[in-house]
Every structure is written in structure tokens, then in C-alpha cells.
Amino acid sequence: MYNLLKGKRGIISGALDQNSIAWKVAEKAHEEGAVFVLTNAPIAMRMGEINTLAEATGSQIVPADATSVEDLTNLFTQSQEILGGKIDFVLHSIGMSVNIRKKIPYPELNYEYFQKGIDVSALSLHKMLSVAKKLDAINEWGSVVALTYMAAQRTYPFYTDMADIKAMLESIARSFGYHYGLDKKVRINTVSQSPTKTTAGTGIKGFGSFYDYADAIAPLGNADAESCADYCITLFSDLTRMVTMQNLFHDGGYSSTGVSDDVMYRLGVENS
Ligand SMILES: NC(=O)c1ccc[n+]([C@@H]2O[C@H](COP(=O)([O-])OP(=O)(O)OC[C@H]3O[C@@H](n4cnc5c(N)ncnc54)[C@H](O)[C@@H]3O)[C@@H](O)[C@H]2O)c1
Numbered sequence: 001m002y003n004l005l006k007g008k009r010g011i012i013s014g015a016l017d018q019n020s021i022a023w024k025v026a027e028k029a030h031e032e033g034a035v036f037v038l039t040n041a042p043i044a045m046r047m048g049e050i051n052t053l054a055e056a057t058g059s060q061i062v063p064a065d066a067t068s069v070e071d072l073t074n075l076f077t078q079s080q081e082i083l084g085g086k087i088d089f090v091l092h093s094i095g096m097s098v099n100i101r102k103k104i105p106y107p108e109l110n111y112e113y114f115q116k117g118i119d120v121s122a123l124s125l126h127k128m129l130s131v132a133k134k135l136d137a138i139n140e141w142g143s144v145v146a147l148t149y150m151a152a153q154r155t156y157p158f159y160t161d162m163a164d165i166k167a168m169l170e171s172i173a174r175s176f177g178y179h180y181g182l183d184k185k186v187r188i189n190t191v192s193q194s195p196t197k198t199t200a201g202t203g204i205k206g207f208g209s210f211y212d213y214a215d216a217i218a219p220l221g222n223a224d225a226e227s228c229a230d231y232c233i234t235l236f237s238d239l240t241r242m243v244t245m246q247n248l249f250h251d252g253g254y255s256s257t258g259v260s261d262d263v264m265y266r267l268g269v270e271n272s
Pocket of ligand 1: 013014015016017019020021022040041044064065066067092093094095096120147148149192193194195196197198199200201202
């Protein structure tokens with residue numbers, strides 16, 4: 001523990017269960033001295049697991065559907081009241097694709113589902129930032145982090161519409177990062193995370209074998225949810241004050257590796 005977030009106030013979205021990346025971020029933020037509000041879609045809260053996290057971290061929960069500007073306005077207003085001041089950090093850890101859920105192949109995407117996916121997983125970041133800016137709810141040098149995946153840059157067939165949606169999410173982080181940075185010195189970055197065994201992750205067709213493949217390519221192996229949380233904490237801290245509008249890979253070196261001995265060896269064994 002380094003007290004990296006001592007005295008900071010945050011909003012953490014997306015903690016569904018103990019496997020969620022956001023769950024680990026909340027635990028680490030608590031350890032590092034932050035106070036924060038937890039939020040998730042009202043429907044996700046019915047499972048009730050978030051209450052355990054709230055108790056463990058001394059946090060309150062404010063339900064908000066991230067597609068609703070009204071809910072988000074309430075979230076930012078209430079969070080400032082609960083925490084006693086403006087917000088220093090926000091985690092956007094929200095992703096959902098009905099096309100993926102229903103295992104619809106990319107060339108045959110259902111457009112209603114596609115639009116729903118865009119709204120939940122990408123526009124929600126714009127809506128959060130727009131609401132926060134209107135309310136002037138984030139302190140100067142505040143930090144916003146959204147989670148993304150490398151399918152925004154390279155093709156992963158099974159990731160279907162989420163590839164395009166993540167590209168949009170990363171673009172929103174860049175574009176809004178300019179405006180919010182200029183006006184209020186608020187920083188906005190995306191963290192591009194390794195495949196991780198969570199509800200959203202394991203819902204993707206072929207996730208298991210892809211997880212092993214990525215693990216065999218990355219020289220450090222796949223980054224887990226806990227190390228992702230550590231990285232997010234550094235981005236919320238004052239130690240990264242001048243980092244903004246970036247897409248930052250947190251993937252054990254996967255994105256920079258062309259080929260690995262491990263994968264070559266396995267192919268060779270199978271082929272010869
Ligand atoms: N798991 C992976 O392999 C992986 C890899 C890279 C990036 N990510 C990203 O990490 C983020 C968190 O996902 P996770 O892997 O922890 O899975 P998760 O399923 O635990 O979290 C996804 C969260 O999104 C929330 N959500 C869905 N619709 C919502 C809405 N309308 N309003 C508010 N919240 C809503 C869910 O309730 C859930 O808490 C997502 O953006 C995901 O795309 C995941």
C-alpha cells in the first residue's frame with residue numbers, strides 16, 4: 001500500500017461480481033485510501049453481490065443505467081453529496097453486446113443489437129463525461145479511465161461488433177480528452193486489457209482457447225484483473241498527471257509480440 005489515492009473521491013462503475021475488473025479496482029482504491037461510490041445498472045444489482053463490496057470498502061451504491069443521461073446526472077450529483085465534494089477519478093468498466101451474447105457472426109450482425117451495444121459500451125462514456133462537465137463535477141487534474149480491448153486496432157473475428165464499439169470508445173476518450181483537458185485539466189485514458197476471466201469475457205465464443213493463445217504469445221503471460229486494477233490506480237494517482245488521451249496496453253507485451261517461441265513450438269509439434 002502506497003496511499004496513492006489518499007483523500008481522493010471516485011466513482012467506480014461495473015462491479016458485478018468478484019471476477020469483475022471493477023471489483024478489483026474498488027478493493028485496491030480502498031486500500032490506497034480513496035473514498036468512492038459504486039454504481040451499476042439497476043438490473044445488475046438484483047444479484048446483490050455488489051452489497052458485499054460496498055460493505056467491505058465502506059461505500060454507498062448509486063444505481064445508474066449508463067445509457068440514461070438522467071441516471072448519470074443523478075449519479076454525479078448524489079456522489080458529490082455522499083463524498084462531500086467534487087470527484088477525482090472515474091472508472092468506466094461497462095461492456096455488453098447482444099450480438100456476442102447471441103453468438104451472431106460479424107457479417108450477419110443484428111443492427112438493433114449493434115446500436116444497443118454502442119449505446120451501452122461506448123456512448124455511455126461520452127454521456128458520463130458530458131454530464132460530469134456540465135455539472136462541473138470533476139476536480140482539476142481528475143482522471144477518467146475506461147477499459148477496452150485490442151480488437152479496436154486488429155481483427156479478432158469472435159469479438160464481432162465489440163471491435164467497432166471499442167474503437168469508438170477509444171476515440172471518444174481521445175476527443176473528449178482534448179476538450180476536458182483544455183477546459184479543466186481532466187485526464188481521460190483507455191486501458192487495453194488482456195483477455196480476463198470475467199462474466200463479460202467468458203461470454204465470448206471461443207474465449208477459453210483464445211485466453212490460452214494470448215497467454216502463450218505474451219512474454220509476461222496474460223495480465224489478470226488484479227494487475228489491471230493496479231494499473232488503473234496509478235492512472236488515478238497524481239504520479240501520472242501528464243498522461244491523457246492515450247490508449248494504454250496492459251497485456252503482458254501481447255500487443256507488441258509478432259510471434260512467440262511457445263506458439264511456434266506448439267504448431268511445429270502438431271504439424272511435424
Ligand atoms: N474480460 C475481458 O476479457 C476484457 C478484456 C478487455 C477489456 N474488458 C472490458 O472491461 C470492462 C469490464 O468488464 P469485465 O470483464 O470486468 O466484465 P463484467 O461482466 O464483470 O463487467 C461488465 C459490467 O458492465 C455492466 N453494465 C452492462 N450494461 C450496463 C448498463 N446499461 N449500465 C451500467 N452498467 C452496465 C455490467 O452490469 C457489468 O458490471 C468492459 O468494458 C470490458 O469490455 C474486458
